[in-house]
Amino acid sequence: MDPALIRELKSLLGPTNVLSQKEDLLLYEFDGSVEKARPEVVVFPHTTDDVSRIVKLAAKYQVPVVGRGAGTGLSGGALARGGGVMIVFARMNRILDLDLENRRAVVQPGVVNLDITRAVEHAGLYFAPDPSSQKSCTIGGNVAENSGGPHTLAYGLTTNHVAALELVLPDGEIVRVGSRHGDAPGYDLCGSFVGSEGTLALVTEITVKLSRKAEAVKTLLAIFDEVGDASRTVVEMTASGITPSACEMLDGWTLRAVEDYIHAGFPRDSAAVLLIEVEGLREAAESQAAAIAEICKANRAREVRTARDDRERELLWKGRRNAFGALGRLAPSNYVLDGVIPRSKLPEALEQIHAIGKKYGFQIGNIFHAGDGNLHPIVLYDPRDTEQFKRAIAAAQEIIRMCVSLGGALTGEHGVGMEKNELMPLLFTDADFDLMRRIHDAFNPDSSLNPGKIFPLSKGCGEIRVRKTGQAAGVRP
Amino acid sequence: MSSVADLSTRLEKLVGGDRVRASESSLRDFAIGGRTPMAVLQPRSAEEAAEIVSFAAAEKLAVVACGSRSKLELGMPPQRYDLALGMTDLRRIAHYDPGDLTVSVDAGLPLHELARVLAEKNQFLPLAVPCSATSTVGGAIASGIDSALRRQYGTPRDFLIGAEFVDGTGKHCKSGGRVVKNVTGYDLHKLLIGSLGTLGVITRLNFRTFPLPELRRSYLASFPTLEAALNFHAALFNSGLPFSNLELFDPEFGALLAAFFDKDGGIVPESHAAGEWHVFASFEGNAAVIGRIQRELRERSDQPQPSRSETLDEQSSQQMSGALREAFDWLRSAAPSAALLRIVLPQFAAGDLTELLRLSQKLPLHSAFTLRACNIAYLALLADNEDAQTNAALERLVSELFSRVEAKKGSATLLHAPLWLKNRISLWGTRRGDFALMQRVKQAFDPHNIFAPGRFVGGI
Numbered sequence: 001m002d003p004a005l006i007r008e009l010k011s012l013l014g015p016t017n018v019l020s021q022k023e024d025l026l027l028y029e030f031d032g033s034v035e036k037a038r039p040e041v042v043v044f045p046h047t048t049d050d051v052s053r054i055v056k057l058a059a060k061y062q063v064p065v066v067g068r069g070a071g072t073g074l075s076g077g078a079l080a081r082g083g084g085v086m087i088v089f090a091r092m093n094r095i096l097d098l099d100l101e102n103r104r105a106v107v108q109p110g111v112v113n114l115d116i117t118r119a120v121e122h123a124g125l126y127f128a129p130d131p132s133s134q135k136s137c138t139i140g141g142n143v144a145e146n147s148g149g150p151h152t153l154a155y156g157l158t159t160n161h162v163a164a165l166e167l168v169l170p171d172g173e174i175v176r177v178g179s180r181h182g183d184a185p186g187y188d189l190c191g192s193f194v195g196s197e198g199t200l201a202l203v204t205e206i207t208v209k210l211s212r213k214a215e216a217v218k219t220l221l222a223i224f225d226e227v228g229d230a231s232r233t234v235v236e237m238t239a240s241g242i243t244p245s246a247c248e249m250l251d252g253w254t255l256r257a258v259e260d261y262i263h264a265g266f267p268r269d270s271a272a273v274l275l276i277e278v279e280g281l282r283e284a285a286e287s288q289a290a291a292i293a294e295i296c297k298a299n300r301a302r303e304v305r306t307a308r309d310d311r312e313r314e315l316l317w318k319g320r321r322n323a324f325g326a327l328g329r330l331a332p333s334n335y336v337l338d339g340v341i342p343r344s345k346l347p348e349a350l351e352q353i354h355a356i357g358k359k360y361g362f363q364i365g366n367i368f369h370a371g372d373g374n375l376h377p378i379v380l381y382d383p384r385d386t387e388q389f390k391r392a393i394a395a396a397q398e399i400i401r402m403c404v405s406l407g408g409a410l411t412g413e414h415g416v417g418m419e420k421n422e423l424m425p426l427l428f429t430d431a432d433f434d435l436m437r438r439i440h441d442a443f444n445p446d447s448s449l450n451p452g453k454i455f456p457l458s459k460g461c462g463e464i465r466v467r468k469t470g471q472a473a474g475v476r477p
Numbered sequence: 478m479s480s481v482a483d484l485s486t487r488l489e490k491l492v493g494g495d496r497v498r499a500s501e502s503s504l505r506d507f508a509i510g511g512r513t514p515m516a517v518l519q520p521r522s523a524e525e526a527a528e529i530v531s532f533a534a535a536e537k538l539a540v541v542a543c544g545s546r547s548k549l550e551l552g553m554p555p556q557r558y559d560l561a562l563g564m565t566d567l568r569r570i571a572h573y574d575p576g577d578l579t580v581s582v583d584a585g586l587p588l589h590e591l592a593r594v595l596a597e598k599n600q601f602l603p604l605a606v607p608c609s610a611t612s613t614v615g616g617a618i619a620s621g622i623d624s625a626l627r628r629q630y631g632t633p634r635d636f637l638i639g640a641e642f643v644d645g646t647g648k649h650c651k652s653g654g655r656v657v658k659n660v661t662g663y664d665l666h667k668l669l670i671g672s673l674g675t676l677g678v679i680t681r682l683n684f685r686t687f688p689l690p691e692l693r694r695s696y697l698a699s700f701p702t703l704e705a706a707l708n709f710h711a712a713l714f715n716s717g718l719p720f721s722n723l724e725l726f727d728p729e730f731g732a733l734l735a736a737f738f739d740k741d742g743g744i745v746p747e748s749h750a751a752g753e754w755h756v757f758a759s760f761e762g763n764a765a766v767i768g769r770i771q772r773e774l775r776e777r778s779d780q781p782q783p784s785r786s787e788t789l790d791e792q793s794s795q796q797m798s799g800a801l802r803e804a805f806d807w808l809r810s811a812a813p814s815a816a817l818l819r820i821v822l823p824q825f826a827a828g829d830l831t832e833l834l835r836l837s838q839k840l841p842l843h844s845a846f847t848l849r850a851c852n853i854a855y856l857a858l859l860a861d862n863e864d865a866q867t868n869a870a871l872e873r874l875v876s877e878l879f880s881r882v883e884a885k886k887g888s889a890t891l892l893h894a895p896l897w898l899k900n901r902i903s904l905w906g907t908r909r910g911d912f913a914l915m916q917r918v919k920q921a922f923d924p925h926n927i928f929a930p931g932r933f934v935g936g937i
Contacts, residue, residue, distance in 0.1 A: 101824070102823060102824065145660065146660045146664075148658060148660075152658060156631075156635055157658065157660065159634075159664065159667075160631070160634075160635050175910060175911050175913075175914060176910055176911060177911045177914065179821075179888065180823070180886075181821060181822070181823045181852055181886075181887070182821030182822075182851065182852055182853060182887075182888065183632075183671075183821065184888065184909065184911075185888055185890055185905035185906065185909070185934055186905070186909065186911070186912070186915050186933075186934040186935075187668050187671075187672060187676075187915050187918050187919075187934075188634060188667045188668055188670060188671070189668075189911055189914055189915065189918070191634055191664055191667035191668070192663060192664050192665065192667055192668050192918075194664070195660050195663070195664055196663055212717060215717060235576060238576060238577065238578065239575065239576040239578075240688075241578075241599065241600070241687075241688025241689075242688075243688075280719065281718070281719065281762075281766055281769060281770075282769075283762075283763075283765035283766045283768075283769050284719075284762055284763070284765075284766050286765075287763055287765055287766075340654075340656045340658055340659055341656065342574055342576075342577040342579065342655065342656055343576065343577045343578075343657075344574055344576035344577045345577075369658070372656075372657050372658040373577070373656055373657065373658065374658050407655055407656070408654070408656050409654045409656050409659040409661045410661040411659070411660050411661050412656075412658040412659060412660065413658065413660055414660075415660055416660075416661060416662065420661075424661075424662065427654070427661060427662070428651070428662060429650075429651075431644075431648035431649060431650050432650050432651055432652070432662075434646075434648065434650075435644050435648070435650045435665065435921070435922065436662060436663050436665070438921035438922075438924075439663055439665065439918070439921045439922075440663075441921075442917035442918065442920065442921045443914070443917065454662065454663075
C-alpha cells in the first residue's frame with residue numbers, strides 16, 4: 001500500500017483512528033467465519049463526512065474499501081478480500097434520536113444491536129431482530145447482512161425493521177433512501193440496500209422501527225427421545241397455522257454440550273429439544289401454548305415444560321444463545337453452516353445431514369431456527385489439520401447443495417459473502433447474474449466496495465481483475 | 478419504423494395469430510390516459526413474454542404489462558406505448574406447499590381465485606387491495622397499492638419472498654426464492670413492488686401465506702367532532718390491542734361509504750350516523766381473544782364518549798372491511814371530477830388535520846377523508862363540474878396540499894386525477910435526493926427504456 005495514503009488517512013482522522021502495523025491488522029483478518037483476509041489499513045471514522053472522505057481517498061489511490069461492524073459475521077462479509085482500506089464503524093456508535101411516540105430510532109452503524117433495545121425498553125419497546133450475537137454485533141452489520149435471529153419467525157429479518165438509511169457511495173456521495181415514516185415515493189431502494197452485503201454502498205445512519213413488547217410471553221421446552229419426532233412436531237405445528245414467535249431445535253449432541261457449559265436445564269439424556277415461544281395477548285399466548293403442547297405430545301414428546309418465570313425463560317434462552325460458544329469447548333474450531341429448506345422437508349433434511357456427516361467422518365450437530373426452516377449444522381474440526389479442514393468444507397457444501405435440492409436457499413441469515421459465492425450458480429442463472437451485476441455496477445462500478453463477495457469468481461460467472469496496487473489484488477465480484 | 482400492419486404480421490409470426498389483437502376495440506380496452514397501443518399481445522407463458530420483450534427491445538417498442546387493468550391509471554400515462562402485454566393467460570398456481578405456508582403463482586392469476594384455493598387449506602394472502610373482484614396478483618404487486626390489512630400483516634415487502642420477471646433485455650430473471658427466510662443475493666423483487674411495470678414484466682410471484690383467522694369482528698364508533706374521534710383513534714392505537722385495521726373517517730367519507738353499501742347491497746351499520754366522525758377497528762382471533770377485545774372496548778371510559786358505538790358481527794365486519802378496502806375505487810369515481818391524494822405524515826395532529834380539511838372544503842370543492850393505520854390517509858377532492866374556475870381551484874388546492882404536507886416532513890402521492898391535472902403537477906411531489914439512484918436502478922433493469930417509459934416517479 002502506498003504510504004502516502006496512510007499519511008493522508010492519519011492527517012484526516014488523527015493517528016489514533018488509523019491502524020497500519022501488521023500486529024494491529026492481524027485482529028481484523030478474521031470474522032466469525034472460517035475465512036481469512038487481511039486489510040492493509042484499518043480506519044475508525046466518527047462521522048458520515050469522515051466516511052465520505054475516506055472513500056474518496058481510497059478512490060484516489062485506487063484501493064478497495066470494506067466496511068466492518070463488530071466482525072461477528074459468519075460468511076466473511078467483513079473481510080478485506082481485496083486488501084485495501086477497512087472502515088471499522090465501532091466509533092460511530094451513537095444513538096442519534098429516539099422517537100418513542102412514532103416508534104423510531106435513528107442510530108449510527110456502530111451501535112450494538114441490543115443497545116437499541118436497552119435504550120427503549122423502559123417505554124415497553126424493543127428492536128425485534130435478535131441475532132444470537134446481539135450483545136456484540138452492530139446494527140450496521142445487521143443491515144449489510146440482513147441478519148435474522150430466533151424471533152425472525154414471527155417478526156421478520158432486519159429488512160422488515162429498517163425505515164431509512166443514509167449511505168455513502170463509492171465515489172463519496174452521501175445519499176438518503178427510504179423514509180422515516182410511511183413509504184417513500186419511488187422504488188424501494190432501502191429494501192434493496194439492506195442485505196446487499198456492503199457491495200453497493202456503506203451505511204452511515206439507520207432509522208429503525210421499534211416494536212411494542214407483547215403483553216404475554218410463554219416459553220416452552222419440549223423434550224423428545226427421537227430427533228424425528230421433534231422435526232415432525234415442527235412440521236405439524238407449521239401446517240396447523242400456529243406461528244410461534246420462535247421455534248428453535250437443539251439435537252441431543254449439542255444440547256449436552258450446552259448443558260455442560262450453561263446448565264440451562266436441558267435434559268442430557270434426550271435426543272432433541274424444541275424451545276418454543278409464543279407471544280401476544282394473554283388469551284392468544286395461552287391458547288397457542290396449549291395447542292403447541294398438544295402437538296408435541298401427539299408427536300411423542302417425553303415432556304413439555306413451561307418456563308415459570310422470567311428467570312427460567314432467560315436461562316433457556318441463554319442456553320440457546322451461547323450454544324456455539326459451548327461447542328467451542330469440544331474442538332479447536334467449528335464451522336456453523338446456514339441453509340434454508342421448506343419447513344415441510346425438515347425431517348428429511350435432518351436425516352440427510354446425519355448421513356452426510358457419516359460420509360465425511362464428522363459428528364454434525366444441529367442447533368437451529370426450526371420454525372422457519374433455517375438450518376445451522378455445525379461441523380467441529382481442527383483447522384491445523386488441512387485434510388480435515390478440506391473434508392469439513394466438502395461436507396458443508398454437500399449440505400448446502402442438499403438444501404437447494406429440497407427447494408431451499410443458500411443462506412437464511414448469514415449472507416453469501418466469500419463463503420458461498422461459488423455456490424451461487426446452484427440457484428441463479430446467467431440471466432440472474434447479469435441483472436444482479438448490472439445493479440452492482442450501477443452503484444459500485446469499479447468494484448471498489450467489498451470486492452470478491454456474493455458473485456462467483458470462477459469461470460463463466462465473473463472475471464478476476466488484478467489491480468496494479470501491489471498486493472491489493474482487487475477481486476472483481 | 479415499420480407500419481402497424483407490418484408490425485402485426487411480425488408479431489403474429491412471433492407468438493401466433495391468436496395471441497395478437499389489433500382491432501380498434503381491443504386497443505381501446507388497453508388505452509391509458511387516451512393513449513392506445515399498436516397491438517395487444519397475450520402471452521401464454523413466461524418464455525413467450527420474454528420473446529416478446531426481446532423483440533420489443535430490438536425494435537425499441539414501448540411495452541406496458543397489464544393485468545386486469547383496474548389500476549392502469551396510476552402514475553403518468555406512458556410517454557410511448559406500442560405494445561400492451563395482457564398477462565391474464567398466465568394464471569397457474571405453480572407450487573403450493575400448505576405445510577410450509579408458501580405459494581408460487583403466475584402473475585395473471587386473479588387474487589380472488591388464489592384466495593379460493595388458499596381458503597381450502599384454511600389460509601390466505603393478506604393482500605386486501607381495491608378492485609378485488611378483478612385484480613391480478615401481478616397487478617396488485619406492480620401497482621404498490623395499499624393493503625387494508627397492512628397494520629397487522631405488513632406490506633408485500635414483508636410477505637413477498639421471491640419473484641420471476643422478464644428484464645428489459647428480454648431475459649427471464651428471478652430474485653429471492655420459495656422459502657420464508659432467505660438472504661441469498663440482492664432482494665431485487667422488493668424493487669418490483671409499486672414499480673408500475675417500469676422495471677420488468679412480472680411473470681411469477683412467491684408469497685408466504687397466513688392461516689385464516691378463526692373469527693373476525695369489528696367495532697364502529699361515531700363522534701361529533703374530529704378531535705374526539707382522533708383522541709379515540711390514538712387511544713386504541715396505544716392500547717396494545719392487535720387491531721388488523723384502525724381507521725378514522727370524516728362525515729363525507731361516511732356518506733359515500735353508505736352510498737357504496739346501498740349500491741353494493743350491504744347493510745349500513747346501525748352506529749353509523751350521518752354528519753359524524755367514525756372510528757372503525759377490526760380484529761381477529763379465537764373466541765377468547767375476541768371476547769377480551771370486545772370487553773375492553775365496552776369498558777373504555779374515554780372522554781368524550783362516542784355518541785354511538787357497536788360491535789359488528791362476522792358478516793358486517795367483512796362487509797365494512799370490504800368497503801374500506803375498495804375505498805380507492807369508489808372515491809375516484811365519487812364525483813365528475815376527482816383528485817385522490819395519499820398522504821403520509823409523521824403524525825396526524827388535530828390542528829394540522831383541521832387545517833388540511835378546512836382547506837379542502839373550500840367551495841366549489843368538497844372532500845372526503847379517511848385516516849388509515851400506519852399514518853396513511855386518503856383525501857379525495859371532489860368537484861361537481863369541470864368548468865375553468867373549478868379546475869383552477871382544484872389545481873391550486875392540490876398544489877397547496879403537497880406543499881403543506883411536505884413542509885410537515887410528510888409525503889403525498891396523487892393516485893387519481895383528471896389527465897389535465899396530472900399533466901400540470903408532479904404526482905409524487907418534490908423530487909427526492911435519491912432520484913438519481915432510482916434512475917440507475919431503472920437503467921440496470923431496463924437499459925433500452927422500453928417498460929412503460931415516463932409512467933413512474935420523475936418521468937422514469
